[in-house]
Amino acid sequence: MSDETGASEYRSGREGWWAALLPGLPYLLRRRWIAGFGILAMAAFLAAVLVLGRERVFATLAGGGGDIDDWVAFATLTLGLGSLWGLSFAALRSGPGGDRSAAWSQWSTAAREFTKNRLAVVGLGALVVLTAVTLLAPYLAPYDPVHIGDVVGTRNLRPSLDHLMGTDKLGRDVFSRVLYGARISLAIGFTAIAIAITLGTAVGAAAGYFGGVVDAILMRIVDVLIAFPRLVLLIVVVSLLGHSVNIVIIVLGLTLWPSTARIVRGEVLSLREREFIQAARALGFGDRRIIARHVIPNVMAPVIVGATLGIGNVILIESGLSFLGLGVPIDVPTWGRILDDGRAALLSTWWVTTFPGLAIVYTVVAINLIGDGLRDALDPRLRM
Amino acid sequence: MSPPILTVEQLRTYIHRGEQTLRAVDGVSLSLHAGETLGIVGESGCGKSLTCLSIMGLIEEPVRIEPGSSIRLHDRELSELSLRELETIRGNEISMIFQEPMTSLNPVWTVGDQIAEPVRIHRRADAGEARARAIEMLELVGFPNPEERVDSYPHELSGGMQQRAMIAMALACEPAVLIADEPTTALDVTIQAEIIDLLADLQRRLGMAMIFVSHDLGVVSQIADRVAVMYAGQVVEEGDVGDMFRRPRHPYTEGLLRCLPRLDRKVARLPVIPGDVPSPRDWPGGCRFHPRCAYAWERCLSAAPALTGEEHLSRCWLEEEPERRVPSRAGEPGADS
Amino acid sequence: VTACIDAGDRSRENDDAPVPEELRFGGTAVVGFLAEASSMNEFASNDINSDELQSYVLFTTLVRYDEDLQLVPYLAESWETTSDGEQRTLTFHLRHAVKWHDGAPTTAYDVAFTFDRIKALGRLFPRAASFSNYDSAVVQDSFTVTFFLKPHPGFLDPWSFTSPMPQHILGDVPLAELQQDPFGSVSPVGNGPFRFVEHRPGDRWVFEATTDFPEALGGRPYVDRLVYRIIPEPTTMLAELMSGELDVYLGVAPSQVEQVESSPTARVLRYETRIYAFINWNARRPLFADPAVRRALTLGIDRERLVEAVRYGMGEVAYSPLPPYHWAHNSQLQPLPYDPDSARALLDAAGWVDSDGDGVRERDGDRASFELITNSNPVREDVLEIVASDLATVGVEVIPRVLEAQTLGATITGSDRDFDAFVLGWGPQFEQNDRRIFGCATPEGLFHWAGYCNPRVDELLDRVASLEDRAQALPLWFEYQEIIQRDQPYTFLYYETRAIGIKNRLRAVEMDVRGTLINVNDWWIEPGSRRQIAASRSP
Amino acid sequence: MKRNAPGSVEPLVSVEELTRHFPIKKGLLRRTTGYIRAVDGITFDVRHGETLALVGESGCGKTTVARTLLRLLEPTSGRIVFNGEDVAQLNRQQLLAFRRRAQIIFQDPFGSLNPRMTVGSVLEEVIRVHGLAENGGLQRRVTELLSAVGLDPADARRYPHQFSGGQRQRIVIARALAVEPEFIVADEPVSALDVSVQAQVLNLLADLQERFHLTYLFVSHDLSVVRHIADRVAVMYLGKIVEIGDSETLFENPQHPYTEALLSAVAVVGAADDSRPIVLSGELPSPANPPRGCPFHPRCPHPEKDEVCRTTPPPLEAKAGGGMAACHKVVGRESSGPGQP
Amino acid sequence: MTSYLLRRLLYAVPLLWGILTLVFFIMHAAPGDPSAMYLLNPNVSQEVVEQIRSNWGLDEPLAVQYWSWLVNFASGDFGLSLAQQRPISAILADRIPNTLLLSGTALVLIFLIGIALGVIQAVRQYSTLDNVLTFGALLIYSMPTFWLGLMLILIFAHLSYQIDGWPELLRFPASGTTSIQYDMLGFFGKLGDRIHHLILPAFALGVGSAASVARYTRSSMLEVIRQDYIRTARAKGVPGHRVIMKHALRNAMLPIITLLGLYLPFLLSGSVLVEYVFAWPGMGDTIIKAILQRDYPLVMATSFVFAVMVVIGNLLADVLYAVVDPRIRYE
């Protein structure tokens, strides 16, 4: 299982420590082009943010902002640059693809498989960029995303250099809003899916493993929930509990788990007959141990793939909810919200609706590319 | 002896996976004469199936037949034919049956349709003729009431019957060569006996040549006229069946024969071939069998022997230095690990 | 496939050369609205769209308001009243020539039938309150009907929106099934300028001109067909207007107005409505109990800018519960100005000070922070955001929250009144009854959201409720408005002006505070640009 | 290393009239309309220290017997007595103790190991769950086990997919040994292995038996393997035992026509050319619908097959040739005479 | 098979009951009740609201309301829409055909286009065409349906009329099922008119799913191509295209058919937004309005229709499965 053989010529650290000063250079010297250029580009991007946004960075340091958002951004910036350099130094020290411990081999095989899929790597890159941009929003956003100024003079401006994506009907900069919106939209996507897969995996594993009555009851619940009009639930819960990001997350999480449960159950059913599970039972292991240690780790691959694809789905659903007026609070700029703001005037101020829509498409595409890549990388049939 | 129908020379079929090249079949030469059955034996992963598939031209990226290989059917060089031309030969002049009858039959078509298909393609028969031929073939392979069974789906048949249907399909166009890749491995012993019986019988009646692949030396010894033993992508020994099993020349064949538990006598402890079957990822250097060979000496580590001999060939330095046929390791044969 | 011809449509300069009357007949006018008109059954419908179609298209009302908001005869040729102090009679003389569309004449029996059913339905009739002072009806002859009622101001008003229903069709329907009769949606028969052709629920109502509609009531409409289409999405609606599928787009969103105006083939018509938008402060809450604080909040909101921002100027800053069209509207009052400094001063004086420097005032441990709610409606959502941003500058924190309409309704009318403040629009009837909102007699009343109570206001409102003489009532109304101005139970935001988009080929469209279809009889389409197929049907 | 099974001693496992049916559900209400009689009333003993082999064709119920013995499947009826205890009656605690004494090895060395756990952690987990070693002793025990099955202790850090089939089967054996059992059910442990490796594993099993005084129930369909390893052999057909006896006797002198056919069908290298296998006609009947009478009668090549075979199921009884068989046509031990078919 | 179908239908009864019961209680847990639609109407007085409440039985204990609903529902009486004052059966009769027309068209498009593209991609795996199609499908799949709908309107129903040289064929109406002059058209005119109105919404509704069907088909096809029986077919000398069309496609269809069952209800709910955007008078609009107006009986009925669609969808998938796969024979 040697690593890319082409790199082995550079095995010993021929180049000096200085090579790591330029982040990514050690990788480039080892002909690991994607990693090298990726790191280089990220570093360049962060450096540019540092230089262009220096005033706000100083403000953060001076404690003027004091906002947690600012600190998150600052941490992202420093940790980001730090880790990129760290990676480069590490690469320098270890030589190319230094032998990883055996415990890693599972994941590194998957990782290698994943990096072979170019589109998936592009998707991952796109998501990394998006995440970085999201976290750095306070330094990148040229305007305050929620502040309403002198509306009349500043509203509905076409995209221009001042306002890359124009302004909306209340004169807010769409670009800044889209940047900040990414945070909420992504947070909703990730958290809702986290809830859904936790619940879905637990239920699916229990149903599949225990079978019989447990299975029958749990699966009937799943059937009901899948055939249940989600809209009814959303409207009722949002009305009962009010619009808030947390509510939307919880409701989405709670409505999305049944499909995960079904997938997991199916996997567990076939897993249950696998001989290592039988062996675990013969060895007297308790059910909880078998489920936790032997069943669930082995169904994670499809769950992870499903979860990845699900994140995109959640982002889409959230935007649909906002469209129906059931989304997050109005003062929270999510993509769905921003998009909805421009809806009535779509034919004239097309930019307000179009750009957040494109942001959604960008993100969902990236996530799906990753999901497809993961599917291939984690599929044991494709591995020897 | 008349010229062989099928000649394989220096067949090398490699698998290109990223930067790796797996030399799964690495210089196999075989020849098959009319009416003859050539047995190929070898353990899992030694390249038996790939050899067969290469002959059929059924390999696909990332598996490739390397230049310099030659597969000749009568006088035609198969490895140079276009896909279109190959298609007219497959199932027509040369047919193949596979190990798993269950997965090798298309589950959504009736066996009749599947048997009739090569007839329709190669003989341009109409539906009625093809069906009649299918029934005829089913009868030939020993189906009870073939008129009815022609309309069954594969899952409605037992494993033995499925394999019979596969055979019927392969023989529908009366090919000159039949390649049977472990046709009985997935079957029970009693059924296996039936199928072998059937194949031997059909071969006699139809006069075709057959390559019979198996990892079971017993089975091969029953049906084959000549046997080629494969190890690590190469033929290591080839010869007449009786001769080979009575007097194996290659240490691998010898080891194989000795380590089989026997029905007719009981030994306290089985002699073993130490170590594991190597993987094509990294064949051992020198003689590929040397790490497991009881006789191996320096020469075996450094240089690869060639397949030598007249009627009975062997790929071993012992052919040149027969005096070394003395176990070199203490306690051999019989050591465990 | 598109049948409309926009080519010859050369906007308004043609107005100088009027098209001769006889050429105005023909064509199909398509009106688009965002919501469905639920029913043509007077007894069942309660939405404004159904009302308008009933009053101006399919049926005829006894009386109508004219441009000056004076009641004028319509189906009733004339009326007279008598009064003996306790009891009043009202006698209508109906026109003779008005026929139901199935040929039967419209008679006094129909009027009495309608009235009887309304009374019989009692509280099941959505507008039961309008007839609460009416006692009974007696048919004098086929075309004369007399009502007995208690004297009250605006006693004729109910007849301006209640159209008689055909007795010969609905007479046999049991009361319990009256509201669900297929008449409402499937087979209405009217007596108005248009007859019913088709209803595809959720999609369209189709009417065609009544050719023998009496001249006295306006005569045959110019257009042959009137189609009322339902298109819930504003963008879709606008696209349909621009492409010519629609002739009228009712309820153009403020942000769309400019685009319609800039179109060479369409124009915008703005008209005043009865609706005002306001913020209701829940005076039961400590923050809003003090009128000075409410005043400060009003002063802290830049309502001029608000109107400009959310309504693109379509509206006027409001200050009184009686909109400007109302005869008793007190135009001597001035809206409170935008004056954040005074607002801050008032808040300071009321004890609300920002002592911990977080930008939000507090008093006795309460923060000057509240939830401002509204229903999901793009314009009102904007209002929330602007109010929040304005009040932030005077040290009051506003948490905007949007509820779905029914939830909002349930929240603000619920007995525990669990809310801080909300933004809503309210469209009072011509006969205004503000006791429901500001009177303290019924604090648990449905509309008594504000929790406002002022004995003087009660007194004033009670008096005007029984005074028939406007001259006597006027000073009382004025005083009422002054008190409201001072106490600010609501912060009035604006009187709403609405816009409709009209294709230039459709002429003579008028709308005002009375509604959108008031002169639908007179609409006509330029002869050259009618939808082709319909054109062949002109007389 | 042939030991004569001490017949007098109390058997380690004794199985009485064991039956396991799988319901077939059909119809509108998913009523159970029939049963697959996977195991249909079988009785046998496994004696201390012996290897009893269970042979038979695919689907005859071997695996079901194996799993039921270890209570991985509940028996439909019948009794399994292990060391005097009824296995079906064990409570949780006793079951855990039972599992320390009886273990199972499966056929597929790929499927028997959790692909996500290193070999070391597989073994550690077993030892920990059963509290068989303290923290310090844990590593030592793992090393011991690995060397016992002929693996390098350094392999503990590797994952199953990094091993060959034979090595994996060794790991599986080590895992079973970890609880120090006295009884091991081996369900076709070598069927998936290459012949050259099969011999290694068979030798290993034999060595371990000697070293740890193990008792084996060895399931296989390969008669040569069975011949090599078993002290006694039970032949199953359609959920029933049709013949059971000492390995030697059974192979030299099979009593039941099915055993005979089975033996003749084995392809042996260098067998005489005239030793044609007895080709059975007809197909293996389904265990859902076994034939009436003798389950083997539709395929039976016995020349004297008659009405009795078709109607009356033959009992498993001692036969003159030694061992016990279920056949009407083979003469029983009491009625003397050679009685060879 | 019949018995199987019957059993499935029997099984559906408790499922539907479960769903509806859940809907019932969840709906009643929501703030407001049907009378709430009068709460913000200045024309309506308090007394009216109270009267209506008692008239509609809303002041009774929940259990009583539930029981009476259940009894009526079980006897096939959907009741009356409170908001529209019309029999619910009539409302459904108006709306369901429109929705079925839209969803059905979308479904057909989804499967025709999706499968065709998927097969092409699988056959040309890793070619430029495959990559372009894969990426394009992903792009479309990643668009929010309603956003796509709005964009389609912006381009094909708005800009198309503003731009002079735009081909007439690519101008579409933005809303509705038929034109104003529909009644006056001849048969083909009517047909054309309907198709013309159907194109944009069906496209908006279906194209995303078509993209995902294409993805599934592609991977299913690639999986099937690896199977032994495909090798068998090629060993018989079956030409390449015939291997794909005859041997691979039908097997590859099996997982796709399960999607069919999943898409039916999905389309139904997906159509909520699309119907709204394109003013398509179908179930979607009715469901939303009913929920928003707390029109309990109508919510129950629409949920019922929805759940029945799920059941039918699954059943349809199972039946088709059996049709395509002879191994599956339901008892």
Ligand SMILES: Nc1ncnc2c1ncn2[C@@H]1O[C@H](COP(=O)(O)OP(=O)(O)OP(=O)(O)O)[C@@H](O)[C@H]1O
């Ligand atoms: N399509 C393929 N892609 C990658 N590797 C392959 C492919 N086909 C065969 N191999 C590898 O090539 C080697 C030889 O395979 P082959 O199938 O010829 O072995 P075999 O002798 O037939 O073994 P068996 O007895 O298991 O059938 C094996 O290691 C196998 O894993």
Ligand SMILES: Nc1ncnc2c1ncn2[C@@H]1O[C@H](COP(=O)(O)OP(=O)(O)OP(=O)(O)O)[C@@H](O)[C@H]1O
């Ligand atoms: N869980 C189950 N449900 C239903 N039927 C089963 C189940 N397990 C086994 N069977 C059936 O019981 C019969 C006996 O199966 P078993 O696995 O015991 O056979 P076997 O002798 O081990 O076969 P093999 O040699 O193929 O492993 C078979 O017909 C099988 O189909």
Ligand SMILES: [Mg+2]
């Ligand atoms: Mg093979």
Ligand SMILES: [Mg+2]
């Ligand atoms: Mg088994």
